[in-house]
Amino acid sequence: MTDSKRSIILHLSFIAVLALVFFILPDYHTGNLARIMVLAIFAMGYNFLFGYTGLLSLGHALFFATGMYGLGMTMQFFDLSSGSAFIAGLICALLVSAIIGALALRTVGVAFMIITLMFSQAGYLIILYFGEYSRGDEGFIIAREARAFMGFDLSDETNRYYAALILFSICFLVIAKLVNSPFGRTLIAIRENEERAKMLGYDVAKYKLIAVIISGVVSGAAGASYALLFGYVGATFATVQYSIFPLLWVLLGGAGTTIGPFIGVLFMFYLIDLSSVVTPAYMLIAGVVLVLLTLFAPQGLAGELRKRVFKWLP
Amino acid sequence: MDFGPHLLLASLEGAVAAAILALTAIGLSIVFGVMRVVNVAHGEFYMIGAVIAWWVASIVGTHPALGFVAALVVAPLIVGMLAATADKFILQKIDYDPDRTIVATIGLLYIIQQITLMTFGPEARPVQPPFNTRLALPWFEFGENGFEMYWPWGLSITSYKLFVIFAAIAIMLALWMLMTRTKIGLIMRATQQDSDMAKAFGIPVNRVYSWVFGLGAGLAAAGAVLVVPMQQAHYLMGHDPLLLSFIVVIIGGLGSLPGTVIAAILIGMSDGIISVFFSPTLAKIIATLVVAMVLVFRPNGLMGRSN
Numbered sequence: 053m054t055d056s057k058r059s060i061i062l063h064l065s066f067i068a069v070l071a072l073v074f075f076i077l078p079d080y081h082t083g084n085l086a087r088i089m090v091l092a093i094f095a096m097g098y099n100f101l102f103g104y105t106g107l108l109s110l111g112h113a114l115f116f117a118t119g120m121y122g123l124g125m126t127m128q129f130f131d132l133s134s135g136s137a138f139i140a141g142l143i144c145a146l147l148v149s150a151i152i153g154a155l156a157l158r159t160v161g162v163a164f165m166i167i168t169l170m171f172s173q174a175g176y177l178i179i180l181y182f183g184e185y186s187r188g189d190e191g192f193i194i195a196r197e198a199r200a201f202m203g204f205d206l207s208d209e210t211n212r213y214y215a216a217l218i219l220f221s222i223c224f225l226v227i228a229k230l231v232n233s234p235f236g237r238t239l240i241a242i243r244e245n246e247e248r249a250k251m252l253g254y255d256v257a258k259y260k261l262i263a264v265i266i267s268g269v270v271s272g273a274a275g276a277s278y279a280l281l282f283g284y285v286g287a288t289f290a291t292v293q294y295s296i297f298p299l300l301w302v303l304l305g306g307a308g309t310t311i312g313p314f315i316g317v318l319f320m321f322y323l324i325d326l327s328s329v330v331t332p333a334y335m336l337i338a339g340v341v342l343v344l345l346t347l348f349a350p351q352g353l354a355g356e357l358r359k360r361v362f363k364w365l366p
Numbered sequence: 367m368d369f370g371p372h373l374l375l376a377s378l379e380g381a382v383a384a385a386i387l388a389l390t391a392i393g394l395s396i397v398f399g400v401m402r403v404v405n406v407a408h409g410e411f412y413m414i415g416a417v418i419a420w421w422v423a424s425i426v427g428t429h430p431a432l433g434f435v436a437a438l439v440v441a442p443l444i445v446g447m448l449a450a451t452a453d454k455f456i457l458q459k460i461d462y463d464p465d466r467t468i469v470a471t472i473g474l475l476y477i478i479q480q481i482t483l484m485t486f487g488p489e490a491r492p493v494q495p496p497f498n499t500r501l502a503l504p505w506f507e508f509g510e511n512g513f514e515m516y517w518p519w520g521l522s523i524t525s526y527k528l529f530v531i532f533a534a535i536a537i538m539l540a541l542w543m544l545m546t547r548t549k550i551g552l553i554m555r556a557t558q559q560d561s562d563m564a565k566a567f568g569i570p571v572n573r574v575y576s577w578v579f580g581l582g583a584g585l586a587a588a589g590a591v592l593v594v595p596m597q598q599a600h601y602l603m604g605h606d607p608l609l610l611s612f613i614v615v616i617i618g619g620l621g622s623l624p625g626t627v628i629a630a631i632l633i634g635m636s637d638g639i640i641s642v643f644f645s646p647t648l649a650k651i652i653a654t655l656v657v658a659m660v661l662v663f664r665p666n667g668l669m670g671r672s673n
Contacts, residue, residue, distance in 0.1 A: 108465070155658075159665040162404065166616040170658040173609070177651045292609065296472065303469050336480035342473030346466040347459055 056232070059310075063228050066311065067221045074213050084325070086213045088317050089220040090278050091297075095305070095313030096223055097270030098298035103308035104231050105263040106243030110295045111152070111168030112271050114175040117290035119145045119272025121179065121186065124285035127194055129185070134199060138276050145272020146265060148175075153264030157257065169295065176290040191286025199283055212281050219277050220314075223270055228310045230266075239263055240308075271298075304345060306354030315353050371505045371518040372642065378503075380638025381631075382527045382596075385534035386589045388630035390607050391614035392538065392623060393585030399621030400558045400578045403462050406471040408586055409608025410478040411449055415441045415587025416599035417486050423493045430494035434595070437493070441591045442584035449583030450576040457579070458572055475604075482601040495526040495595035530592045537588060538627065545623070554578060558621065586611075617660055617667050625669030633657060 070089070074082050094116055101107050122144030127137045156167045179186045186192075204211045230236045241249045242256055250256045279285045288294070297320075298313075305316025320338075327337040349356045394408050418441040423433035452474060460466045502522045504515050545551035556564045557574045565571045586607070590599075597603070614633055618625030633653070641649040661667070 155662050158662050162398075162620060163616050163661055163665055163667070165404075166612055167658055167661045169609070170613060170654050170661075174651050174654040174658070177647055177654065181645075181647045181651060292605075300469060300472060303465060307465070333480050333484055335476045336484075339473040339476030339478075339480065342476065343456055343470050346470040346473070347456065350460065350463065350466055 059228070059232075063225060063310070067217070067224070070217055070220075071214075074210070079209065082213055083209065084321060086216040086281065088314070088321050089216040090274055090281060091301070091321075092314040092317045093220055093223045093277065094271050094274035095298050095301040095317050096227055096310075097267045097272075097274060099302045099307060099309075099313045100227055100231075100270065101263055101267035102299065102302055103312070104236060104243060105239045105260060105267075106246075107260065107263070108165050108299070109156075109168040109264075109267075110165045110292070110299070111156075111170075111172030111175075112267075112298050113290050113292065113294035114152070114168075114172035115145050115149055115268040115271035116275035116278075116294060117175065117179065117287075118148045118268075119275030120279045120285050120289055121275075122272065123276040124192065124194060124279050125185070128192065134280055138273075138280065141276030141279075142269055142272055145269050145275070149265045149268020149272070150261070153261045153268070157260050157264065169292065172290070172295055173292065176287060176292075179287045179290055186285075186287065189287045191284055191288070194279060194283045194285065199280060207283060216277065216281060219273065223273065224310065224314075227270070231310065235259075235262075243308075300342070302352075304342075304352055306352030306356070306358070309352070309354040309358060312352055312354035319353060368505075368518065370507075371503075371521045373639070374503070374505070375521055375523075376639045376642035377635060378523050378527070380635035382530055383638055384631045384634025385531045386593050387607070387610055387614060387634045388627050389534050389537060389589035389592070390586045391611040391618075391626050391630050392541065393582040393589070394611045395615045395618065395621070395623060395626040396554075396585070397579055397582035398615055399623075400554055401462060401575050403457065403464060403467040404471070405579070405582070406468055406608070407452075407474040407478065408583070408611060409604030409606075410475050411445050411583035411604075412586040412590045412607045413482065413599075413601065413604035414448070414478060415445050415590030416594045416603060417482055417601070418444055418587070419591040419594045420486075420491050420493050420599045431496035434493070434496040434591075437594075438588065438591050442587040445587035446580035446584035450580035453576045453579040458575070462575070479601060479604075486599075486601060488601065490598035490600040492598045493594045495524075497525055497529075498595075499525045501525055501528070526595060530596075533592055534589070537585070541585070542623070613657060617657060619667030619669035622667070622669040625667055629668060 070085070073085070077085070094112070097115070098109070098112050101109060119141040122141030123134075123137045126132045126140040127134065132140060152168065152171050156164055156171065159167050180188050199205070199207050204215070231240070238249065238254055238259055241252075242254070242259060246256055249259075275289065278289070301316035301320055302313055303316070304319055305314065306312030323341055324334055324338055328334040331337070345352075351359060390408075390412055393411075394405060397403065397405050397408070419434075419437035422437040422440050423430070426433035426436050456470050456474070457467055460470060500522050501524070502517050505518050505521060506513060506515050545554065553564075553569055553574060556567070556569060557571055557578075561571050564574075589607070590603075610633065614629045615626055617633065618627070618629035636656075637649070637653050640653055643649075644652065
């Protein structure tokens with residue numbers, strides 16, 4: 053079996069497993085899993101830029117929040133249907149990531165981290181400044197009646213789970229396809245050696261900008277679907293914390309692997325969930341585990357798997 | 367108050383903020399410059415500095431000045447040792463890999479924050495300033511009777527705030543002497559320029575890294591001890607200094623200490639001055655975007671060399 057066949061089977065069976073566990077797991081865990089899948093979309097968007105293109109951004113909360121507010125505001129103030137509001141969210145994320153990308157890509161390395169961080173901070177403050185409309189930190193709730201798509205009530209547990217799964221699968225498969233395409237290979241070449249890619253005649257600046265935009269739109273899609281599926285829009289999702297989370301998820305799960313982001317989110321989510329049952333000081337446990345993982349699983353969980361067991365993991 | 371005195375007051379407040387920011391940011395800048403790692407836990411070292419200052423001051427107790435001086439010595443020392451230990455047992459083990467260092471220091475951030483919450487508690491606790499007299503400031507104006515000096519109401523600064531500015535300058539001068547005039551500084555600069563070559567010349571690079579990491583954290587703690595009589599110690603107080611220090615270090619130009627100081631003064635002062643004339647949120651938005659634009663047009667920072 054060739055590696056590409058293996059990887060197609062892996063991706064499809066992974067989705068099939070997610071579709072099936074809904075029937076096995078108790079309600080509490082399927083609810084969690086729906087949330088994890090949406091956040092994993094965010095992590096995949098981040099991974100596309102960080103894991104495959106090698107650009108470390110600390111401002112992805114801005115893209116997530118743009119998608120979220122793009123959907124929330126258009127539903128709240130223009131009474132758009134959920135479908136068109138979702139598209140509005142994506143368009144907002146596209147515009148914002150194109151502008152931020154064009155400006156931020158003038159810098160490299162740590163300066164890129166900081167400039168994305170600052171733009172995202174400015175975005176957060178702008179949301180607070182227009183608190184009259186955005187309701188600031190407090191946020192607003194999207195009415196249950198509005199959260200329907202093509203006749204399906206998305207606040208229903210089952211519909212929500214499968215809506216999250218469908219969106220997750222689309223992003224998962226598209227990104228898996230994309231990173232194996234000539235375009236994705238070029239991005240990896242830029243990550244490995246930017247100078248050489250430039251020498252070979254690739255328009256590195258253009259490729260990087262496109263990567264930022266794709267990553268931003270996927271993150272925006274995650275934000276929009278979070279708002280739609282869980283019915284809440286708030287400025288918390290624009291804070292620095294939500295820029296650091298995707299970085300953590302991706303590094304834990306394994307940067308530059310298609311399956312890593314999901315594993316990272318799953319791991320972090322249940323790490324905090326389980327340890328908060330044991331002790332109120334769950335952050336302490338989370339911190340210790342993070343330190344231990346960097347010491348003993350430097351490539352992230354999926355990265356370690358790839359190194360030890362499945363050498364062909366995409 | 368008229369525009370002039372108002373501006374003076376804003377600049378003085380800005381100068382105090384800039385002094386603290388410069389100290390904290392220089393700590394980060396040294397670590398950045400010499401070790402080439404991003405220390406996300408820097409803000410937490412600042413926070414422990416403040417907490418230890420409170421702790422020392424409440425133990426010593428007799429006179430606020432005594433407790434304060436003790437804190438100014440003890441807090442940076444303890445924090446520095448803590449950071450050096452963390453470096454030895456964590457960062458050195460992962461070989462200062464840039465990405466993994468970020469995760470490890472985020473882990474450290476959680477650990478420190480949670481331990482402080484469990485021991486120190488969620489309350490904000492004040493430290494008595496060693497002295498705190500209010501000094502009224504004069505203002506000059508050219509009026510009908512020629513040049514006049516008068517004392518506008520509300521234009522004043524406390525002696526403690528003046529002391530903070532001078533103390534910060536003194537500490538930075540001492541650091542500058544250390545870096546340029548002593549053998550320790552020479553070793554640090556050699557390690558910064560080429561760690562492999564330094565190793566080949568018998569410099570214990572790993573030990574230098576531990577010391578530098580400790581020194582950086584100690585500087586943050588010193589900044590926190592100075593700030594804590596004006597702003598109470600709290601377990602979440604490390605957040606803003608971390609972000610601002612990062613911005614300052616990058617705007618100043620990676621690894622350039624003069625650049626860091628200039629950027630700290632620029633950002634601290636402009637933050638203070640803009641927030642007098644606009645609403646605080648709008649001021650922050652403008653300041654953040656302006657500073658970001660500096661990076662867009664000078665990608666290597668103000669004093670950074672292009673590579």
